[in-house]
Amino acid sequence: MVDRLVAEIISLNVKLLACHARLVASTDSEALHDLRTTVRRLRSVVRPLRGLPGIDQVEEAAKGVGELTTPLRDMQVLAAFLADQGLHEAALDRTRVLDSACPQVATSAPLNRLFGILDQLPSFLRTQQRHGLLKRLRRRIEKRMDKQWKQLRDAMADPTHDRHRLRLLIKRVRYAAEAYPALSHQPAGMQKRLKAAQSALGDWHDHLQWLTQAEQQADLAACVPGWRRGIQLAEQRSDKALERLHAACFGGHSG
Numbered sequence: 001m002v003d004r005l006v007a008e009i010i011s012l013n014v015k016l017l018a019c020h021a022r023l024v025a026s027t028d029s030e031a032l033h034d035l036r037t038t039v040r041r042l043r044s045v046v047r048p049l050r051g052l053p054g055i056d057q058v059e060e061a062a063k064g065v066g067e068l069t070t071p072l073r074d075m076q077v078l079a080a081f082l083a084d085q086g087l088h089e090a091a092l093d094r095t096r097v098l099d100s101a102c103p104q105v106a107t108s109a110p111l112n113r114l115f116g117i118l119d120q121l122p123s124f125l126r127t128q129q130r131h132g133l134l135k136r137l138r139r140r141i142e143k144r145m146d147k148q149w150k151q152l153r154d155a156m157a158d159p160t161h162d163r164h165r166l167r168l169l170i171k172r173v174r175y176a177a178e179a180y181p182a183l184s185h186q187p188a189g190m191q192k193r194l195k196a197a198q199s200a201l202g203d204w205h206d207h208l209q210w211l212t213q214a215e216q217q218a219d220l221a222a223c224v225p226g227w228r229r230g231i232q233l234a235e236q237r238s239d240k241a242l243e244r245l246h247a248a249c250f251g252g253h254s255g
Contacts, residue, residue, distance in 0.1 A: 001137045006122045013118045023106040044175035048144035064110035090219040156246045167201040193245045200241040204234035
């Protein structure tokens with residue numbers, strides 16, 4: 001288990017370095033997205049290990065990168081939407097901001113701090129292993145993943161559930177299962193249900209954000225009527241996806 005964990009961390013570090021190089025060179029628009037995806041995978045790997053020496057620092061550093069890049073990724077998604085709608089001037093204004101801001105992520109303090117921690121983490125984990133601190137690691141991960149499942153199931157069972165929180169809990173469960181597929185205890189097809197619910201909630205979240213931005217950004221005014229219709233449809237789709245996920249969770253997962 002420790003061997004696989006160390007190998008995964010080294011692999012993710014290499015992928016982050018590749019994303020870093022792409023950001024520096026401004027070679028493609030997907031570099032930021034790929035960086036965020038890799039950081040997300042890293043957080044999914046380390047989250048079940050909370051409490052072990054050094055892990056909290058990794059998660060905190062990864063969180064810092066996420067907080068730095070989230071507004072930029074949101075702007076990318078909005079710019080792409082505006083371009084698709086033929087609102088090229090509004091899209092171009094945001095693209096110019098991104099062309100300047102994205103390369104700066106590569107030299108940012110949060111990302112450099114994460115790289116510094118990841119460089120030391122494999123040897124740090126090996127030291128812990130030699131001192132017997134990583135015994136029963138498999139069971140530790142399983143217990144944390146089962147706890148995440150319980151949090152999600154409890155939230156879905158709450159008739160006053162909050163879509164923001166459900167989206168976060170679904171992401172945690174889904175990404176943890178991707179990081180540790182042999183330990184996820186999921187029934188067949190559950191990842192598909194989780195992905196569908198996350199996608200529907202993500203669409204709702206995008207519309208909510210756009211409507212909020214439109215209150216401050218005049219060039220988005222033309223989009224507001226469509227976004228108001230869109231968020232209603234997104235709410236309906238997310239409710240249906242959550243109903244299917246709820247049925248699958250309570251019908252097949254043992255917790």
